[in-house]
Amino acid sequence: MTVLDMAHTTLREVNTTLQHASKGHSNEAFTIVNPRGSHAMAVGLDGPITVTIKGSTGYYCAGMNKAATVHVEGSAGPGVAENMMSGEVIVEGNASQYAGATGHGGLLNIKGNASSRCGISMKGIDIVVHGNIGHMSAFMAQKGNLVVLGDAGDALGDSLYEARIFVRGTVKSLGADCIEKEMRPEHLALLADLLSRTGADARPEDFKRYGSARKLYNFNIDHAGEY
């Protein structure tokens, strides 16, 4: 295991080292100490390496991740795992706004709370939040699953496409065109798998499913006020 100390190593050197290793598909493990809330840490990783960050990170940690596992042992700033393609990002603390935004694939596991716009425009990523999520989460979410063990803020799933949302706690309000939907056996199975993969202590039966009413897909003059 290689230790990169950001008290002595620049962000650019850290990212170059990680990106180089990830392209070699070396399955290497790295530990980053003294992250000091730096921005854009461990971004653009393109292979199955493991990165453990001992502390909190700034904006856009683990952005554009592909195949790598990035474990943040503190909290993450805005845009963690933005546009992730595959792999796994774990945040032990809280995540700031737009966690997992536009993610195409992979798993984002947030052990604390996520703030506003979690999973905005997600396109296939799975996001599991063990705490609560803020307002406007899953706005225009197209594909993938957002699982919330706690509560959701205002305007959940506004203008939603085909992403699925599962919430165990309360939902402050649903956004335009987002409705509660029936939980079928395949949803319970999907949820059971995500909960077990993220070490979540929750029963699939306790969740409610939300999805798109699909009324905004085609323009209808009667819905002009909803856009």
Next chain:
Amino acid sequence: MCGIVGLFLKKQELRPTLGDMLTDMLITMTDRGPDSAGIAIYGEDTGRTKITVQSDTPETDFAGLDTALADAIGAEVEIRPISTHAVLSLPVEKEAEAVAVLEARGLRIMSVGASMEIFKEVGLPEDVAARFRIREMGGSHGIGHTRMATESAVTTLGAHPFSTASDQCLVHNGSLSNHNAMRRKLARKGIVTKTENDTEVGAAYISSRIAEGASLGEALEGTLKDLDGFFTFVTGTRNGFGVVRDPIACKPAVMAETDDYVAFASEYRAFVNLPGIDTARVWEPEPATVYFWER
């Protein structure tokens, strides 16, 4: 984009290090606001009024200012010049008279208060902090700002914090869209702002609400209803500070609390040198929710 930092000390022994901690926080926020920087620091309450003034020609304007002011108001005046600013200390009952004299001499009033002093200038936060020797300042709480200007020119008076009442100040990240209408509304009540800046209107709004009898919490609550636009506000008073974010909450904000202090910043990076930050409670203030800490 702008950067905000704030620190409210619960532990008496940390007071001498307030300026040092705030300076580190302020410099870390340089890339959010390299235009200008400022700080409001709440020091010892001496039972006298402190008026902080600014001049572009301090050598000439501050020479003999204390005796000239003392003669004009008929009371003892002490002066502490620091770079382009000077802090004048005088009896509380002479405050209005002294402000009029200082303004007539062409000096810019940065702040008035029993404990608050405001220092702000154009330039990199590191240079501004060094010029005013902020590291050496002690106090109970303080608020700082690094500015990337959007709504008005990069000038000393356009820098934050803004003070529109005794011991009150405001820093802001965002931009207000109804500040012109609100400026006119306040002017009709006789509250005149000094600049074209949107944040000064926010500060004047809060001060006017407090002057009308509202608590700090109620005044901050009022910003959610009466001010339109993007804002993360941190406001300082003699006893503490308050935080409020607009309902959309695009502008970042993070808070940290330990037994020793409550800290605010635009980004977590600003906290990394604070004592005990690794075990602090760190969270984001909720949108449209008022927080305040007072002693």
